Amino acid sequence: MVTRLRKAAPPPSVPPMPEPSPRPRQNRPRGERPAPRRRRWGAGVLCAVAVLLVLGALGAVAMKLDLSRYLRLQSVLVEGAAATSEDEVLALADLRPGQSLLGIDRAAVARRIEEDPRVEHAEVLLDWPSRVVLRLHERTPVALVTGFGLIDSNGALWQMDRRSAHLDLPVVSGLERFPAEAHGRHLGEAAHLLGEVVRTLPALAVSQLDLTEDGPVLYFEDGPGPVLMGYQRYARKLELLGKVLALHPEVARHPMDLRWQSRVLVSGLAGERGQT
Secondary structure, X not given: OOOOOOOOOOOOOOOOOOOOOOOXXXXXXOOOOOOOOOOOOHHHHHHHHHHHHHHHHHHHHHHHHHHOOOOEOOEEEEEOOOOOOHHHHHHHHOOOOOOEHHHOOHHHHHHHHOOOOOEEEEEEEEEOOOEEEEEEEEOOOOEEEOOOXXXXXXXXXXXXXXXXXXXXXXXXXXHHHOOHHHHHHHHHHHHHHHHHHHHHOOOOOEEEEEEEOOEEEXXXXXXXXXXXXXXXXXXXXXXXXXXXXXXXXXXXXXXEEEEEOOEEEEOOOOOOEEEO
16 A cells, blocks of 8 residues: 655744844944953952962971971070070970970060070071070170169160179169169160260270269279269260360369360369360
8 A cells, every 4th residue: 555645734934033133332432442351261260279279278287297297396405695594595495395396486485585684686496307496695784783783785684694703894883862763764874875985985994883863973994083974965075075185184083074065174173174
């Protein structure tokens, strides 16, 4: 039996799609460039960077945990200890044998050591794999304060010093005349004046500096004394004293008053006189 194939019916007609309406043209000033299109891959780059940072941090933590088993403290070396003792420095540093070098807070250790007034500055160095170096910069004493201790060039005061027996320093007296809250100011004045004497009159050695209400008073080993200095402008006054001693060596061992900036009063002669 032969089956005849029927002729397929034509497909239904599809109405034509309307043409898209043209976009309205934006009026831009002549010469202005259109805004650039935003790139869509910026978020992906940020995600990739974040993943890498997280992986790097995890790797660093894992490495630190692994290395901390081997980098253990076994010895401590103290350098520059003259006024202090090694035992005193180690007690302040508070380092424990066997602790990880990676866990040592060097700044905190240095601050603990600098609590000692004899230590001006401390450095904490890690000497891998098992040693710590404590490097001290101690204060240099410039005078002995009667009943109180030693001072440096800034007037900082401390008491115990292992170098005391070998020091030949000027003596500062009279600090007990002032209240405790004024000690720092008067010690700063004394240290500053002693420094100016060394700079201006290096040939004259100070044996004593007495602190008074009218200002410091100097006593020289082989020179004039007492010398009343008053307050402030020490360099100018000492330069004037040097000129007077050079022009009139006969007054070298007489008391003098330098409380005036442009005049030196010399007493103890046949008649008291002033030199300008």
